[in-house]
Amino acid sequence: MRGLGFTFAELAKALCAEHLRGDTDARVSAFDVDSRRITPGQLFVALKGERTDGHRFVAEAAAKGAYGAVVSERLDTFGEIPERFSLLYVPDTQRALEKLGGLWRQKSDTTVIGITGSVGKTTAKSILAHILGDRFDVLKSPANWNTEIGVPLTFALIKPETEVVVIEMAMRGRGQIARLSDIARPNHAVITNVRLAHLELLGSRDEITKAKLEIVRGLEAQGSFWINRDEKVLAGFIGHNGNRRDTEKYLGFSGEIRSFSLKGDADVYASDIELAGLEGSKFELVLPDSRARVNFPLLGKGAIAGAVSVAGIAWKLGLDASEISSRLSTLESERGRLYRIDKDDLIVVDDSYNAGPDSVLNALGVARSIQIYDGLPVGLVIGDMLELGISSRAEHERIGRSIAALNPAFAVIAGDFTEDVMRGLSDAPFPISRITPDDASNYDDRFIDGIVKSTASHISGISGRIVLFVKGSRSLRLERIVNEFAVRSDDEEGGVANAD
Numbered sequence: 001m002r003g004l005g006f007t008f009a010e011l012a013k014a015l016c017a018e019h020l021r022g023d024t025d026a027r028v029s030a031f032d033v034d035s036r037r038i039t040p041g042q043l044f045v046a047l048k049g050e051r052t053d054g055h056r057f058v059a060e061a062a063a064k065g066a067y068g069a070v071v072s073e074r075l076d077t078f079g080e081i082p083e084r085f086s087l088l089y090v091p092d093t094q095r096a097l098e099k100l101g102g103l104w105r106q107k108s109d110t111t112v113i114g115i116t117g118s119v120g121k122t123t124a125k126s127i128l129a130h131i132l133g134d135r136f137d138v139l140k141s142p143a144n145w146n147t148e149i150g151v152p153l154t155f156a157l158i159k160p161e162t163e164v165v166v167i168e169m170a171m172r173g174r175g176q177i178a179r180l181s182d183i184a185r186p187n188h189a190v191i192t193n194v195r196l197a198h199l200e201l202l203g204s205r206d207e208i209t210k211a212k213l214e215i216v217r218g219l220e221a222q223g224s225f226w227i228n229r230d231e232k233v234l235a236g237f238i239g240h241n242g243n244r245r246d247t248e249k250y251l252g253f254s255g256e257i258r259s260f261s262l263k264g265d266a267d268v269y270a271s272d273i274e275l276a277g278l279e280g281s282k283f284e285l286v287l288p289d290s291r292a293r294v295n296f297p298l299l300g301k302g303a304i305a306g307a308v309s310v311a312g313i314a315w316k317l318g319l320d321a322s323e324i325s326s327r328l329s330t331l332e333s334e335r336g337r338l339y340r341i342d343k344d345d346l347i348v349v350d351d352s353y354n355a356g357p358d359s360v361l362n363a364l365g366v367a368r369s370i371q372i373y374d375g376l377p378v379g380l381v382i383g384d385m386l387e388l389g390i391s392s393r394a395e396h397e398r399i400g401r402s403i404a405a406l407n408p409a410f411a412v413i414a415g416d417f418t419e420d421v422m423r424g425l426s427d428a429p430f431p432i433s434r435i436t437p438d439d440a441s442n443y444d445d446r447f448i449d450g451i452v453k454s455t456a457s458h459i460s461g462i463s464g465r466i467v468l469f470v471k472g473s474r475s476l477r478l479e480r481i482v483n484e485f486a487v488r489s490d491d492e493e494g495g496v497a498n499a500d
Helices: 008-014 054-063 093-107 121-132 150-155 176-184 205-218 244-251 301-316 321-328 357-373 389-406 418-424 445-460 479-485
Strands: 018-021 030-032 042-045 068-071 086-089 111-116 138-140 164-168 188-191 224-228 256-261 268-275 281-286 291-296 339-343 346-351 378-383 410-414 432-435 466-471 496-498
Touching (some): 008 018, 008 093, 068 093, 111 176, 111 205, 121 138, 121 164, 150 176, 176 205, 224 301, 268 357, 281 321, 291 301, 301 357, 346 479, 357 389, 410 445, 466 479
Parallel strands (some): 042 068, 111 164, 138 164, 188 224, 339 496, 378 410, 378 466, 410 432
Antiparallel strands (some): 339 346
């Protein structure tokens, strides 16, 4: 790998920036937007946010050893900064940050993999990074670094030994994934699925599809693009299922287009799927040239879909089905994503990170598998699904009907759309509690206390082991419920946690 980093003279040229002061020959090794994380030799990018302005922290970055800053203000002083400290002036520091990410990506010779989708992209990212971890030095975008801020910052984390970078790409509107793809220039890309997420912002599933397809914007021509064959809105873009010439014209991508599926008839697929409750699942992983049985510890069919969505990319990088199967068998779940926590007779399944119709149905499928395979009663805490626009009421009622079909030991329905869920739960034979916030979207501690008390009351009436599912949109922060019933140790990283 070529040495990473740039001099201020090189940065000024690349960013079309004005070098206001400082040492033009100084070389920066990385960059960041958070002055608290700055280490010696880095570049500080002063972003203006809704809550704070990075220009207030230029002096703090300098005190921590930053060699310079990118700014969009011409202030007489930024506080106490060394004489050699460089200031690069640009009209828009956000755009400069994106250019910096692109510069660091271009200077590295890593293989970059871009992952997007409505549901499960974070899980798919983590699965792929784990699969490749034995063969390569892998960097995956941390936590929720999946936006026009997080993606550039991920490339600042590249080390000389880094061989593969796995990037998650999120969006809230048209054009955003195109920007991220331009920064990342992925060698391989995958769309996990297209579902009714962000419907409030994009209006239709077709528009969501178009937004996700923007990932090919920066995809290398010699790379591969993986599409979910089970999605009707995507299937037409697969070479052997549609007019390839039209596909190339629409996507602007003439490279290799491959498919994956949970139903077969794809380049990579899972067959003979057996859900095994709290033990996860078993399935046959089929690649173009090999196949292997997988004992998969993650919960739910959605996790299997995530594994299948990225297995083809691992295959493109030289792994066979046996190697992929071996790595899949050692996976551990992540907090907030069907993460199991055992505490005495209570098993909490923490799926609190976010919620949409498909992910809630997936969680209910896991609950059903536990009822059948483990023979345990299941209780539910289900919060609102947000950003569904005009479909919100109908989708919440549909979830109510699905909960009724599950017939859990009890259900606590929480949020602003409880009335709609309750319509779907009409005549349900199990105990139900309905918790609404005092004011719309005010998911405060009082709201959480109401959920906790109702849930505890239901649990107290059940003898023996019980499984509690917690699921809701991010804004509700239902991890607070999880913490009330199963306090986790700070050093627990994944898999099955044992709460003392």
